[in-house]
Amino acid sequence: MIWTSELLQLSATTFCLIIIAAIFLDLLIGDPIWLPHPVIQIGKLIKYLDRRWNRGNCRVLKGIGLTVTVVVSVFVLTCIVIVVAFMLHPLLAVLLQIYLISTTIAVKGLASAGKNVLKPLEAGNLIEARKQLSMVVGRDTDSLPESEIVRGAVETVAENTVDGITAPLFWAFIGGAPLAMAYRAINTLDSMVGYKNDKYEKFGWASARLDDIANWIPARLTAACMFVASLFIKGSKKQNGWKIVHRDARKHPSPNSGWSEALVAGLLGVQLGGLNYYQGLKSERATMGDRTRPLNRNDIRKTITYMHGGWIVFTAVGMLIMFTMGK
Numbered sequence: 001m002i003w004t005s006e007l008l009q010l011s012a013t014t015f016c017l018i019i020i021a022a023i024f025l026d027l028l029i030g031d032p033i034w035l036p037h038p039v040i041q042i043g044k045l046i047k048y049l050d051r052r053w054n055r056g057n058c059r060v061l062k063g064i065g066l067t068v069t070v071v072v073s074v075f076v077l078t079c080i081v082i083v084v085a086f087m088l089h090p091l092l093a094v095l096l097q098i099y100l101i102s103t104t105i106a107v108k109g110l111a112s113a114g115k116n117v118l119k120p121l122e123a124g125n126l127i128e129a130r131k132q133l134s135m136v137v138g139r140d141t142d143s144l145p146e147s148e149i150v151r152g153a154v155e156t157v158a159e160n161t162v163d164g165i166t167a168p169l170f171w172a173f174i175g176g177a178p179l180a181m182a183y184r185a186i187n188t189l190d191s192m193v194g195y196k197n198d199k200y201e202k203f204g205w206a207s208a209r210l211d212d213i214a215n216w217i218p219a220r221l222t223a224a225c226m227f228v229a230s231l232f233i234k235g236s237k238k239q240n241g242w243k244i245v246h247r248d249a250r251k252h253p254s255p256n257s258g259w260s261e262a263l264v265a266g267l268l269g270v271q272l273g274g275l276n277y278y279q280g281l282k283s284e285r286a287t288m289g290d291r292t293r294p295l296n297r298n299d300i301r302k303t304i305t306y307m308h309g310g311w312i313v314f315t316a317v318g319m320l321i322m323f324t325m326g327k
Contacts, residue, residue, distance in 0.1 A: 159257045
């Protein structure tokens with residue numbers, strides 16, 4: 001939190017404690033429905049502007065306007081709220097940053113998403129496992145066998161480690177809650193309008209490209225941090241993990257998602273990607289990793305472990321850099 005440390009007159013130690021507290025707050029309560037969530041309000045703003053602007057000509061320019069309006073508004077409003085809180089009492093500003101940063105990360109939510117698929121699989125309930133998977137992926141899940149359910153869960157946890165945890169932490173280290181919230185606005189824009197279809201191909205172009213830019217560095221750092229974490233995790237195919245990253249990460253349709261996904265495929269010694277169906281339509285995606293063995297339900301648990309190891313190393317490195325810089 002380089003610039004906010006000077007603005008709010010807080011030390012590097014205090015800012016590191018803010019980030020740690022935000023992570024623990026997320027681990028403790030996640031995203032309870034009774035607590036107001038800023039991302040919901042960001043989504044409402046995007047929907048409102050989408051209805052008004054996504055029509056007629058000049059869709060690309062209007063999409064740029066959407067992206068700039070949403071991201072700048074979220075950033076500026078967050079800055080204002082924090083400064084006002086600081087003027088009332090410094091502790092209030094600290095607590096507010098802890099809460100806001102916690103809303104941008106989803107450690108508990110991502111782990112729960114994987115576990116919610118794993119539990120019914122362990123109970124032999126494929127119907128419930130398919131239902132739980134359908135809540136976190138866009139692909140058709142109604143007739144998936146167990147191995148494909150496992151693949152969907154592994155891919156989801158591996159891929160979303162970046163935009164759900166490490167990327168918002170990356171931007172929080174640089175700019176505190178304002179930049180973390182701006183990142184979450186970018187990611188929400190991409191998830192709502194960044195589709196390659198007739199409605200959003202032009203209007204969502206700027207949102208999708210900005211999301212690619214915002215995740216570019218975090219995605220590669222995350223793969224490195226997950227690899228470091230794997231050195232301490234029993235049963236990891238460490239050398240194979242980095243080999244698969246170099247060979248297959250760029251095969252993913254996203255310039256960023258393939259890094260953590262390819263690493264997990266290599267560490268597990270399995271193959272991810274392949275054939276999916278979306279609303280009955282076939283979609284063939286490039287594979288990552290080698291099919292040295294079939295996927296099994298325990299791979300979900302291992303992927304969650306890699307996810308946790310990755311964000312822990314990522315956070316430790318971020319704190320070390322802050323202390324080294326003397327901020």
